[in-house]
Amino acid sequence: MSASPLGDMDPETFRREAHRVADWIADYLADPSRYPVLAQVSPGDVRKQLPSDPPDSGESFDVIFSDFEKIILPGITHWNHPGFFAYFAITGSGPGVLAEFLSAALNQQAMLWRTSPSATELEEVVLRWLQRLMHLPDEFEGVIYDTASISTLHALAAAREQVVPAVRERGMAGREDLGRFRIYCSDQTHSSIDKAVILLGLGHESLRKIPTDADFRMRVDALRAAIADDRAEGITPMAVVATIGSTSTTSVDPLRDIATICSDESIWLHVDAAYAGVAAMVPGFEHLLDGVETADSLVVNPHKWLFTPFDLSVLYCRHMDVIRGAFSLVPEYLRTTDPSGIRNLMDTGIQLGRRFRALKLWMVMRHFGAQGLRARLAEHMRLARLFAAWVEASDDFELLAPVPFSVVCFRWKPTAAQSESAIDRANERLLEAINKTGEIFVSHTRLDNKFVIRLAVGNLHTTEVHVRLAWDLLQRHTKTIDPTLNT
Numbered sequence: 001m002s003a004s005p006l007g008d009m010d011p012e013t014f015r016r017e018a019h020r021v022a023d024w025i026a027d028y029l030a031d032p033s034r035y036p037v038l039a040q041v042s043p044g045d046v047r048k049q050l051p052s053d054p055p056d057s058g059e060s061f062d063v064i065f066s067d068f069e070k071i072i073l074p075g076i077t078h079w080n081h082p083g084f085f086a087y088f089a090i091t092g093s094g095p096g097v098l099a100e101f102l103s104a105a106l107n108q109q110a111m112l113w114r115t116s117p118s119a120t121e122l123e124e125v126v127l128r129w130l131q132r133l134m135h136l137p138d139e140f141e142g143v144i145y146d147t148a149s150i151s152t153l154h155a156l157a158a159a160r161e162q163v164v165p166a167v168r169e170r171g172m173a174g175r176e177d178l179g180r181f182r183i184y185c186s187d188q189t190h191s192s193i194d195k196a197v198i199l200l201g202l203g204h205e206s207l208r209k210i211p212t213d214a215d216f217r218m219r220v221d222a223l224r225a226a227i228a229d230d231r232a233e234g235i236t237p238m239a240v241v242a243t244i245g246s247t248s249t250t251s252v253d254p255l256r257d258i259a260t261i262c263s264d265e266s267i268w269l270h271v272d273a274a275y276a277g278v279a280a281m282v283p284g285f286e287h288l289l290d291g292v293e294t295a296d297s298l299v300v301n302p303h304k305w306l307f308t309p310f311d312l313s314v315l316y317c318r319h320m321d322v323i324r325g326a327f328s329l330v331p332e333y334l335r336t337t338d339p340s341g342i343r344n345l346m347d348t349g350i351q352l353g354r355r356f357r358a359l360k361l362w363m364v365m366r367h368f369g370a371q372g373l374r375a376r377l378a379e380h381m382r383l384a385r386l387f388a389a390w391v392e393a394s395d396d397f398e399l400l401a402p403v404p405f406s407v408v409c410f411r412w413k414p415t416a417a418q419s420e421s422a423i424d425r426a427n428e429r430l431l432e433a434i435n436k437t438g439e440i441f442v443s444h445t446r447l448d449n450k451f452v453i454r455l456a457v458g459n460l461h462t463t464e465v466h467v468r469l470a471w472d473l474l475q476r477h478t479k480t481i482d483p484t485l486n487t
């Protein structure tokens, strides 16, 4: 008998199964590399093993867990694997996983201060800690959302709120009093900016992509000219998005210069530091965010490179009152008599409900300590530089971008390949071949119209051994690919 009279799992069964799950997780986290990093299943493989209807009567956890191992696990791509070098590598660290366990049990819904005083106040405290570590201005106030896409959406909604008169009441459609608006970002900016612009009803055409220099950094002269052009045409600048750690190459836009332009022109400056912002805590990188003193908002994702299990994104904003002005709406059933001045998290965004995400960031920061966090970030950057040095020293490979943090962009350059498209194809096939091994997972991008392999270090368990394995696998597999074939 595993159900209590009320239907939930009875306490003793819960205790037993929780121990089993804890043991399973401990073994898993001790060595995720016993699984292939990239799931080796075909589309539909997981689905076809599952019934089309839910069970009529409840099943024992024993049976459910056995199906988890048999059916679900093979379809898992192991982001915790030390050979995970794709996209931005992340870590579900022990303290973060334990916090998620507690957070699920407490089942907090922190829409109002009174519905979770601890979630509300811990969020404030832990975001101040992160703010100090990253040398962000004291005037910024932070709020936790799920992803950078949502953080950026809120930042740009606030910019729209400031620029478009009475947008909350009157919207934008059919208004003859409104001209056109523009948001600027570089041609390397993440697609979440495009999506935010589309969703905010500005139209994709309102996003102007500024060209980048040879190191993929926004060209300040081009930004200045674009703004002047637009103003001459009667288009009102709404916001500029500068990126610190762009998605393809991790390039760093010249924030100080961009900030000066935005101050001079009174334009909202949003900084997308989703991946690399945390590097500002590492000795030698203290000035990474110079210029942020006059920025209006910044997004950083502890779920990317701060060992916090997915998901947790932080938006820092100088004008949280503008975000509240855009989003706060209190129906009678949510009105409280709590003292004024308390934070109700539902006021700072589109979602009413809030998970207790601050708990995991708090536990992660306490477990590692500032020194521990800095040391690991620095080590990841050392590993990336080491890999980049091997690429540079090789006659068969070339680097295609600078390596400011923990990501290396490179390609195989076989002398036998006759054309750029043959080199592209050879690299695509090389990537497919190494990913099929299940030992490492690496992703790609395209730069200057070249297919580029991208190795991202970011998992806590990744060591020099794994980076060397990636290099060895790449070299070994070049011997199995005919680079003259252009198909």
Ligand SMILES: Cc1ncc(COP(=O)(O)O)c(C=O)c1O
Binding pocket: 088, 146, 147, 148, 149, 150, 190, 192, 243, 245, 246, 247, 272, 273, 274, 275, 301, 313
């Ligand atoms: C620079 C940058 N900004 C934003 C995002 C979007 O992140 P999220 O998945 O948290 O929305 C990414 C994702 O990789 C990114 O690299």
